[in-house]
């Protein structure tokens with residue numbers, strides 16, 4: 062099962078990561094598990110969302126982005142390109 066880590070540490074929290082977490086939790090399906098996480102080391106690009114075991118990193122995630130991540134990535138297996146963290150997923 063996929064795990065969705067939603068950072069709840071200082072910088073991400075200041076940028077609204079609580080609401081991102083709540084949005085995942087409110088729409089929980091058997092496709093994934095939501096885990097509030099500690100700092101993921103990407104504080105200037107938060108809220109940070111990391112999907113395991115894929116090691117897909119999302120940056121600056123907003124609550125309104127959550128349905129798209131859930132449908133396209135967690136259900137259909139296709140990461141949401143526009144939200145990918147450029148450090149981990151550089152565009153060529």
Ligand code: FES
Nearest residue numbers: 068073101103104
């Ligand atoms: S506070 Fe979220 S990545 Fe550091």
